[in-house]
Amino acid sequence: MSKKYRTHNCGELNIKHVGKDVLLSGWINKKRDHGNLLFIDLRDNYGITQCIIDKENSKFNELEKTPLETVIRIEGKVVNRSEDTINKEIKTGEIEIGIQKFNVLGTCKELPLPVFTDQEYAEDIRLKYRFLDLRRKKIHENIILRSKVISFIRNQMHELGFLEFQTPILTSSSPEGARDFLVPSRLNPGKFYALPQAPQQFKQLIMVSGFDKYFQIAPCFRDEDARADRSPGEFYQLDLEMSFVEQEDVFNVVETLLINTFKEFSKKKLLFNNFPKISYKEAMLKYGSDKPDLRNPLLINDITEIFLREDVSFEIFKRLVKKGSMVRCIVTKKTKDKPRSFFDNIDKWAKNQGASGLAYFTLEKDKEVSGKGPIGKFFSKESLEQIMSLTGAEIGDSIFLACSNKKDLERITSLAREKIAKDLDLIDDDTFAFCWVIDYPMFEINDVTNKIEFSHNPFSMPQGSLDNINFEKPLEILAYQYDIVCNGIELSSGAIRNHIPELMYKLFSIAGYSKNDVNQKFSGMINALSYGAPPHGGIAPGIDRIVMLLANEKNIREVTMFPMNQNAQDLMMNAPSDINDKQLKELNLSLRSKK
RNA sequence: GGGGGUGUAGCUCAGUUGGUUAGAGCGAUCGCCUGUCACGCGAUAGGUCGAGGGUUCGAGUCCCUUCACUCCCGCCA
Numbered sequence: 049m050s051k052k053y054r055t056h057n058c059g060e061l062n063i064k065h066v067g068k069d070v071l072l073s074g075w076i077n078k079k080r081d082h083g084n085l086l087f088i089d090l091r092d093n094y095g096i097t098q099c100i101i102d103k104e105n106s107k108f109n110e111l112e113k114t115p116l117e118t119v120i121r122i123e124g125k126v127v128n129r130s131e132d133t134i135n136k137e138i139k140t141g142e143i144e145i146g147i148q149k150f151n152v153l154g155t156c157k158e159l160p161l162p163v164f165t166d167q168e169y170a171e172d173i174r175l176k177y178r179f180l181d182l183r184r185k186k187i188h189e190n191i192i193l194r195s196k197v198i199s200f201i202r203n204q205m206h207e208l209g210f211l212e213f214q215t216p217i218l219t220s221s222s223p224e225g226a227r228d229f230l231v232p233s234r235l236n237p238g239k240f241y242a243l244p245q246a247p248q249q250f251k252q253l254i255m256v257s258g259f260d261k262y263f264q265i266a267p268c269f270r271d272e273d274a275r276a277d278r279s280p281g282e283f284y285q286l287d288l289e290m291s292f293v294e295q296e297d298v299f300n301v302v303e304t305l306l307i308n309t310f311k312e313f314s315k316k317k318l319l320f321n322n323f324p325k326i327s328y329k330e331a332m333l334k335y336g337s338d339k340p341d342l343r344n345p346l347l348i349n350d351i352t353e354i355f356l357r358e359d360v361s362f363e364i365f366k367r368l369v370k371k372g373s374m375v376r377c378i379v380t381k382k383t384k385d386k387p388r389s390f391f392d393n394i395d396k397w398a399k400n401q402g403a404s405g406l407a408y409f410t411l412e413k414d415k416e417v418s419g420k421g422p423i424g425k426f427f428s429k430e431s432l433e434q435i436m437s438l439t440g441a442e443i444g445d446s447i448f449l450a451c452s453n454k455k456d457l458e459r460i461t462s463l464a465r466e467k468i469a470k471d472l473d474l475i476d477d478d479t480f481a482f483c484w485v486i487d488y489p490m491f492e493i494n495d496v497t498n499k500i501e502f503s504h505n506p507f508s509m510p511q512g513s514l515d516n517i518n519f520e521k522p523l524e525i526l527a528y529q530y531d532i533v534c535n536g537i538e539l540s541s542g543a544i545r546n547h548i549p550e551l552m553y554k555l556f557s558i559a560g561y562s563k564n565d566v567n568q569k570f571s572g573m574i575n576a577l578s579y580g581a582p583p584h585g586g587i588a589p590g591i592d593r594i595v596m597l598l599a600n601e602k603n604i605r606e607v608t609m610f611p612m613n614q615n616a617q618d619l620m621m622n623a624p625s626d627i628n629d630k631q632l633k634e635l636n637l638s639l640r641s642k643k
Numbered sequence: 644g645g646g647g648g649u650g651u652a653g654c655u656c657a658g659u660u661g662g663u664u665a666g667a668g669c670g671a672u673c674g675c676c677u678g679u680c681a682c683g684c685g686a687u688a689g690g691u692c693g694a695g696g697g698u699u700c701g702a703g704u705c706c707c708u709u710c711a712c713u714c715c716c717g718c719c720a
Contacts, residue, residue, distance in 0.1 A: 078680075085677035102677065116670085135680055158671060160653060165669080165681085167655055172712055226719050246720060272719045285720085505720070531720090541720055588720070614713065 053121060053153075059095020063142045065126045072097060072145060073121045073153060075183065076114060078164050086112055088147070090122060093188075097140045099124060101147040111150055117163055117180075119154035122147055171605075175619040178610055190607050194595045197313055198265055201286055201591075204305050210263040210288060215250035217243060217267070223569050224506060226270035229281070237636035243269035246588060249573050251289040252507070252545055255584040256576045263288040265591060273614075276603045277537065277593060280616035283604075285540070286594075289586030295528050295544055298585050299323075299484060302532060302540075306589070310480055313598045319343065319481040323532070327487040336376075336462030338488075341536030342481035344469040348461045349439040350376050351449070359428035365407075365451045375451045376461050379439050380468060383446040384410045384420070390471065391421065394448065397467055403450060403460040410446040411436065417443065466536075480534055480597065487511070488529040491522045491558065502559055504529050507552075507573070508543035509585070514551055522558045532589065534597060542587025549577050 053073045061070065077091035084103040088111070089096050099122050101108055114120065124145040135141035160176075161169050163183045174181040182188060205212070221228045221242035228242035244250075246268045254262045266287040274280035290298060303323055310318060319342065331338050334347050354360055355369040365375055383390070391408050398406040409424035411417060411432060419427045427435070441447060448468065450460050469475050490510050492503040500522055508527040510517055517525060528544035546552050552574065556566045566574055595607040605611040612618050632638060 080679045080682050081676085082679065082682075083674095083676040085679080087679050087682085089680070096680095098680070100678085130678085133678055133680085137680080141680090158653065162654060162670065165655085167669090169654070170650085170712065173654080175712095248720080268720085270719060273717080275719090276714070278719075538720090590720090615711095 057094040058090050058092040058097045059139055061097055061126055061140050061143055061145075063128055066128045066143060068126045069124070070126055070145065071121065071123055072099070074119065075163075076116050076118050076120060079112075079116065081112055088122075090120070090145075091183075095140060096138050097143075097145060098135070098138075099145040099147050101150075105147065107147075107150055111147070114152065115156050115158070117156040117159060117183075118152055119156075120150050120152050123149040171613065172619060175605075175611065175613055178620050182609065187606060190595070190599045190601065191609050193313065193599055194591075194607050194609075197309065197595055197598060198591065200312060201305065201309060202265065204308060205263045205286075205288070208261075208301060208304070210261040211259055212264055213254060213259070213262055214264065215244070215247040215254075215266070219244050219250075222249075224502075226272050229269045229271050232635040232637055234634055234636075245270050246285060247287055248505075248507070249570075251287060251586060252573065252584065253576055255289055255291045256579070256581045258291075258582075260291045261289075262586075266588070274612075274616070277596065279592065279604050279608060280612050280614065284591040285588040286591055287586070287588045289584060291582040291584045293544070293583070293585055295486070295530065295585065298542060298544075298587055299325075299530075302587055302589065303482075306482065306532075306539075306594075309594070310598065314480070317479045319479045320483070323482040323484050325484045325486050328485055328489065329487065331485050332458055333376075336458040336460075336465060337536075338485050338531065339533045339536055339538045340483065340485075341466070341475070342483050342533075343475045343477075343479055343535060344465060345474055346378050346380070346465045346469050348376050348378055348465060350374060351435055351438055352376075354427075354431055354435055354438075355451075357428075357431050357434075360426060360431045362407075362423055362426035365449070368451050373451050373453060374457055375449055376457050377435075377439060377447050377449045378461060378464055378468060379441040380446045380448070380472060381442075382444050383472070384412060384444045386446070391446070394464070394468060394471065398450070398460060398464060401460060401463055403452070403456070406448045406450055406460075406464060408446055408448045411441060411443050413443045421446075423449075482532065482534045485531040485533060486529075487526045488531075489523065490525040490527040490529075490555065493523065500559055502555075503527075504541070505543055506556065506559070507545050509546045510551070510555065514548070514554075519554065519558065528585065530587070532587070537593055537597065539593055540587050540589035542585065544583070544585035547577055547581040547583055549574055552577070 051071055053071065055071045058072055058074045072090055074090040074092035076088055077096055078089040080087040086101050086108065088099040088101070090099050101111055122145060124147045126143050127146050128143055159180065161173050161180055163180055166186065182191065202212070218231060218241040221230065221240065222245065226245050228245065231241040231243065233239045233241060247264065247266050251262055264287045266285050267282055268285055269282050271281070288301070290301070307318065307321065324342065326340065328338055331340050333350060334340070336348055352369055352374045355362065355366045355375055360366065369375060395405045395408065407423045409419040409421035409427070412420045416429050417432045418424065418429065419432055435441060435447065439447070448464060450457055450464070452460065489503050490508065491500050493499070494501050504527065508529045511526045511528060529541070530543065531541040532539045546555070553563050553566055592604050592607060596604060599607055601607055610618065610620065617623065
């Protein structure tokens, strides 16, 4: 046989190959030892093939003693299995290999974690031995899925006419946004590069350079603390930017791309084939959040005005409303027969969340409409009818109310929406619900400093034009700034960019930056915009989160090949690590002694 | 920086009200077994109960401190 290691892989042999002499190489996934007969499940990237050897073979004892996860080469003949021994679970289950010879290609010590199980393991062991962890079925498949998704997206982008470019990894520190990762410069002592938080400025410069449509599967670096859906350090975005476009043009590209990708890689249903567009303001009112989960049918309504009525006697809320608080509610359909415990649990839960609780009552009708439940008696028939017309509630429905300032209300009603929907089992886990959140405000007021700040990206284009924007009321200026949300997870945000220097200076001045400040801090950008910049805009969907959704995983490490732990350490490579004095000297750095 | 959870054999976990020698499954080692596919059966080895301190006649169990991992808040386009 001319091949050295294999003639076939472990996933391709079937009934058609019976009688052939083959070479297979792979890992010993599992052994089943019958004393005089030994089954070996040989595994490689492509599948598992059962191989068999018996006492007649002189190599029997040696193979019997070879540990799991040893890499071996097997020489043998493909034989078909008898009807009753066929394994329908695996692709190669109709055949097995009668082993003639074998030899060890790579030995294996006792395993720190088993490869052959679906059990869950402590994170630090998995990360330290990631190369073993990655052999395991589920995560191995996740990583392959990730590769396929990226390659699919790349093909789609090329087909849509986008050009793929690389942008610098060593760049300059930017004043806005997240904390930068810094890299000391040897040739420029005392100066530092920063790793890009995103190729934001570069992609705009690519547009100014006339390339029209750009994309990149771009690594992004942000030195912020981790979350389950946020890697410490680095993550990937599908970064894209287009010239001569309006918001709708970007939406069309992204919707096409995401719909194709999600249809290709998941069996789950798409709730909308045209993604609904929800304004930021509406999202905050109806869902209490700018990343609403539209699988959840519950809506939030403002019913503050009810508590100004003479015929409502719920004095606690009335007093708070007089002082400026608002009242918002969630209606649950046909819950009048739910046990008292259902309501009390939610109230108790809300108190645990730091709210003063969730008041509730149920709408009933005998001769006339009445409220049943702890606070039902405080509402007149007419006020209940007004609530019904404001919220769409009907007889038999229940109403949960909270009263507070706007920010706390948004927080608690958003959480309550999720909690109640879960308790009532209202969320269809088998769907993806995408939506756009649009019309973000350009500015917001900082609670602590009471100063006006950019609420998102300062380079976003305000809605309106230089001569009709009311700069006197900056908090009312909306931006062509948009987010895409799926199942309550923020997938990306983007904007039509401000390519007009004059308008840029004006907006920055509202946020307290002088023309000089802007010229200094964003010199590359503002300079470029002064030499003929096309109108342009883009977006940057998070690749890791897209793969998370497609793989149905809750943690980003499950779709990342070599992730760091929560403290931003790579336990396998021992990063970050100490460096020696020579390196420090070359970089003109000295370390402060640690406390 | 703050809050919650977890930490017992190589791995996954049990361990009662504080009470004799800390257990099980998988894995390892040895033996038996020719049709398994989570093979089966028997035996053996394997423990700083995360670490340190305290209370107690006695601590895996109670208290304090501390470390590691994780989830969340802060932070984050």
